[in-house]
Amino acid sequence: MKQVEIVLNLFTIVNEEVKVLLIRKQTEPYKGYWMLPRVKASNDASLKDSSKLMLEKLNFETVNIYENNTMCDFEREPGFNIINVLFVGFLDSVRVELNKEETSFEKEWFSINKLPKMAYNHFEIVNKNIDFLREKIKRASILNLFFPSDFSLPELQRVYETLLNIEIDRRNFRKKFLHYNLLEETGMKNEDTNGRPSKLYMFKENYEDVSLF
Amino acid sequence: MKQVEIVLNLFTIVNEEVKVLLIRKQTEPYKGYWMLPRVKASNDASLKDSSKLMLEKLNFETVNIYENNTMCDFEREPGFNIINVLFVGFLDSVRVELNKEETSFEKEWFSINKLPKMAYNHFEIVNKNIDFLREKIKRASILNLFFPSDFSLPELQRVYETLLNIEIDRRNFRKKFLHYNLLEETGMKNEDTNGRPSKLYMFKENYEDVSLF
DNA sequence: GCAAAAGTGTTACTAGTACACCCATGC
């Protein structure tokens, strides 16, 4: 037998820490373990549509997700070939904050450095997706999907510094993104800060794909 | 119902043209059309293993293949959700030459600029995989998988010039690859040429991932 | 010895890095 599972891996960055959204498994096997949100691939909908439905169940509606790859969990059940189709999304802290409300299942954001015991091969999956993310932010190509709108350059910089584990000069970081003509100002400012409010940006409709790091 | 198909997309470059391997479909639907080699995902083997089997059937044994992504062909048959798992490989002209022998099915290398009528969504798949390839050769990360050994720098350069549709200075191209310490000489030379034989190289076991283009 | 393709080094320019001061806001 064969089974196709859609696995959703949502990332965010809070206080310089990369975090993933996990939910608590309520049934055996692996009862009480944490896992990535998942759903069986529907026969009546495309993979993308099924994953959108899953996002809605988690109360995220405006998150862009990106299909990464598949992973075969051939070991899980003898005679069963389980194929995980991986979707990755990236949320800013505002969207995470809006999602604090109660759900029927336990959910929590875990730092990728302090992951709990996870069900199935989900630990492996998270690591694969982190690599995917790390690689993707090195080029401009799909950054607009990960960062839909309303981010400040210091915020964006923290994402880079955290994920790539490097330190970047603020002025040079600005220069890079503005020089390559990737961004436009929204005209808004982020006032929820101690110091001077930061300008908010969004990616342009069309920009050239360049290598950033 | 749900069905998982492994689709194999082999590329090569001959005379500055990017080519893909297609086989002729012998049964309805799309009888007589060309298609990518494919196989149903086995219940008794991982996706990777199934794809290796398919390679053997095509008489390619030493080709590295790389999993790209999935594509959902939800429209193909009403009530059927067909999930294509895409594998991509890259062959040098020597391996292509070795594969000229007869097979029970018709196979042919088509230039990506002159593709024939193709079955299902395979045209779309080929284009997605070309983009994948194009993106991958811009970084060092998995170049060693695409170019396992025994290539000359002029050959490699032609791949870049063709796929990226640019012209590169020979000296600067060499400098880039040698400076980043990606390659080592095999000590062999390619004698099958008109002019001076070219040194053959291979990628080192370990090299740093850098942005090349 | 001539045609064909490969190998090599130097200079000019462009892009990236390092660095310090001023600015807007909250308390």
Added chain:
DNA sequence: GCATGGGTGTACTAGTAACACTTTTGC
């Protein structure tokens, strides 16, 4: 008015791009 974080310009350094001649082979 001071603490906090954001925004800006310039000089220097390193990496990329442009360029011509020599070398090795086959015929």
